[in-house]
Amino acid sequence: MKQFSKKSRPPVIWLGTNTCAGDMLSLLNSLEPGYQSLITDLIDFRFNYLLGSAEGDTATGVLKAVTEEQRGKYILVIEGTIPTRTNGLYCVVGNRDGKPLTALQAVRELGGGARHVVAAGTCASFGGPYAAAPNPSESVPVQAVLDRKVINVPGCPINPDWMMGTLVHLVQYGEPELDGFNRPKIFYGDTIHDICQRRAYFEDGIFAEKPGDPWCMYKIGCKGPVTYADCPNRQWSGEHLSWPVKANTPCIGCTSPEFPDGDAPFFEHLPDINLPGIKISANRFARLAGAATAFGISIHLIGSILTGRVADTIKKDFSGGISRKLLSIIKNTDGKRYGGKN
Amino acid sequence: MLKKIVVGPLTRANNSCFVEVLVENKKVVDARCSGIFFRGFELIMEGRDPRDASYLTQRICGICSSAHGITASLALENAAGVRPPKNGNILRNLIFGADFLQNHIRHLYLFSLSDYITGPEVAPFIPGYSTDKRLKEETNNSMIQHIFESIEISRLAHDLVTLLGGKAPFPHGILSGGSTVFPTADVMMAFKSKLRRVNDFIKNAMLSDVFTLAEVYSDYYQIGCRAPNMLEYGIFPRNEEEGDRYFPGGAVINGMLQKVDPSVIQEHVSKSWYSADSESRHPFQGKTVPDREKEGAYSWVKAPRYMETPMEGGPLAQLWIKGDYRKGISTMDRIVARALVAEKIGALMESWVDELEPGQPIFTPFEVPREASGIGLTGAMRGPLGHWIYIKNGRIVHYQIITPTAWNFSPRDDSDRKGPVEEALIGTPIADESQPIEIGRVVRAFYVCSSCSAQVMIPGSPVREIILQ
Amino acid sequence: MKLRQRVSLLIRGKKPRHSGTARLLHWLYAPAVLGSALSGFYIHWPGSSLGFRKMNTARETHFFAQFTLLFTYIARVMYGLKGKNYREILPNRKTLSDMAKFLKYEFYLTDKEPKFPKYNPGQKVLFTGMVLFVLIQIITGLSLYFPKSWQKTAKLVGGLNPLRKLHFLSALTISILVTGHLYFVFTHEYKKMKSIFTGYE
């Protein structure tokens, strides 16, 4: 196997914490450059929890070696949330001195000496599915356990290009321009909705009524209007063939910080409303609120009619008030009675 | 003298896990497998819209995501009393099948092969073990070549998923009611020609590589053996009636094949970190209350049992039950079976493409029931997968998932019976205790879905823990 | 009789209940709120019978109404501060005790109609509510309209989805307040209703 110059390739540690491995698998789907070129030309992939040949202490040994020898040089990529429950024991990434090494510990230690820290996927960036209510493992995103800046590359999973592009940017030009959620603007600069091919259907009001209809997915919960990502332009996976709306399904907003709790149900326009003790869908809430208003007003109106107040108001204001005044103006009489000067 | 070897983390599996074995006279005499991370998906599902399950549960696993998509779809369809139209069923099978191919190719080349060959001299293929690599240099190099080709091909398989599912992993095209991409001529033409490339690779590279391994490492037909206790629910519904499957389901107990009865499945938790009353339960009543500090427990994985028996699932069980491969139950049989299953699925998929009827419906609209319960069962890449859903007021009130890894990688149960991987590990010879490469071979052949690569040893350094009994 | 005299007949030389500026602004923001609500709810439930036929018309209407509302809101707040007439609207210490009297009457526990200065406590709460919720509406609306430059608001509430939810909930609240307002206007004193057109009771 030919080796390229080692100097130019920064060491990369890719640590999986509470993850499904989807992000690493997605990176494997990258077409250009492919994985082979990534590990031979671009980076020195010293540690990878999924594909590394090393296991056990050999693997944790690599972590130790890189942190000690390459302080300030390596790029740390974290995939997955960091559970904090029971001191982080809900995710163990290895053994050290016979004791479990938790993800929490590992990320804190590795994060300190890294040149860049990248959170790969929505879990690592914002919490994602594994931090969803009731968050059984008390998971938090990487940024929550590190004092330094974390570059968030969200997506569930990440599009191969988002991660590859971020890595290439880091290696060649340093840190990319980031938005308010620390996402690289090159990939998360526009909302899906603004660059969607079905935007014309949206504006003309041609909507899909069920999954599989080839129109705008707005009415079945498309989160494109409130999601930043370039899926419509870039598309998935290696060969850039399709994306959820092209597959006639709604975007579920997987790159957003609130995914999935803040934007589920996926097939509804608005997320659920959490009232103390109950969860209620937005439309149901609206119907209930409307009904309650209508009910309140009708009761009051019935009361006013029964007590004769409505009749009084009408008598007072119409017979004695406006109508007589109007009459007097038209007839031009009786002016003095109102103190006007003739 | 007993020696304890801990492989932690066991990498090249999907999700962290630890394997701990006791070795006596260079043979494993006891084993404990633990899943070392917990996410609590079943708890997370409570209160959600049932339609979200087919997308959200896919997030359990990145490599077999569509399996969860299918199972969740079946569970809700079962609860709502609806079936996808013919096209919808075929499309879903195609997406699922493509994910199978992706998974099996990646599993062999990226996860397993490093245990048998000397990998390319580039990180993360280095560092690794150096013992017991028996291949001739020429064969070895051709396999390295195939590793890099396989990356290309498995990517292609994921692009097949994308073509019909919108993206991969976590395709949107699998949902209750059917599928969503119309099988128009252009799409199916692209699908078929990509599929042919994947199938060519399976036939020309994957199968021959596996047979080479089987020849060179033939002793692995005697390693990782266990009694023929296997379970599969059946994969790929044949038509709108979901019970009839291309790969039939079945329960094998001591070599006797019977029909599956989901009602005899029990989940044990006495050795798992869950504080549920230690009574074993049927999945509909199963409870998930995590308790990491529970006495005596050593894994996040629960221990499901079928008629009190630990069952193994996966390609070997799938072929055994189908009747296509009934040689032995060993590490090498598992590896060979995986490649054979990939070949069969690839061939089936080509025939399914021709069964599609352009212009016919692909999705059946349905109402989410106010109150209902449903079961979704399918074979996944690693074995039997089941979702149990209970709906009230149109929302999920209870969700239970039993993954293949729970079957294969289960810890001991209430009556202290070992899980299948634990059973298979017993008797495994360990030639060099500082490089226990054999453990990984046995465990990975099962296809454990844990991003885990486990062992406590650094090659050459002394074994850390010595327990005298 | 000249027109001026005829008008002066109506006004009896009194101080107007609503100044010209207040009336002008009211008649700008009233349709703006109505337009925002109708178009907004159409955007939420496209295809519903809210008077639009296309998403785009609804969005253009919302756009036009939302900015009218924005500017008139700012103008109304400035006007309220300048003339100190915000004191008539905001609840004060007395409002609480007045509220009891007011509610007693409104819930038919007494027949004696209490008298209040310009606005009764019910109106005060209603109007203050509108001031607050229209502000929320403007902030959340602007953040939806300029999602990039206003990303901080999204960050504050956890993302664009929660922001959208807030905008919707606050739209519901405003609609309820407006409905209540209209109900009281149409069933209570007509001379007061007249004053929003003419200025005088």
Ligand code: HEM
């Ligand atoms: C009384 C005032 C208003 C009401 C009742 C109202 C109501 C609504 C409603 C019901 C929606 C639909 C929300 C959804 O379900 O997604 C909406 C959307 C929206 N509103 Fe408002 N709104 C008001 C004022 C404003 C203002 C002041 C602004 C901005 C300055 C604004 C900007 C927007 C935007 C940008 C949208 C999203 C429309 C789209 O997706 O194209 N709104 N509004």
Ligand code: SF4
């Ligand atoms: S963000 Fe999605 S793909 Fe990544 S680890 Fe989390 S669930 Fe898996």
Ligand code: SF4
């Ligand atoms: S499909 Fe979604 S992103 Fe595309 S126009 Fe419709 S709402 Fe916007």
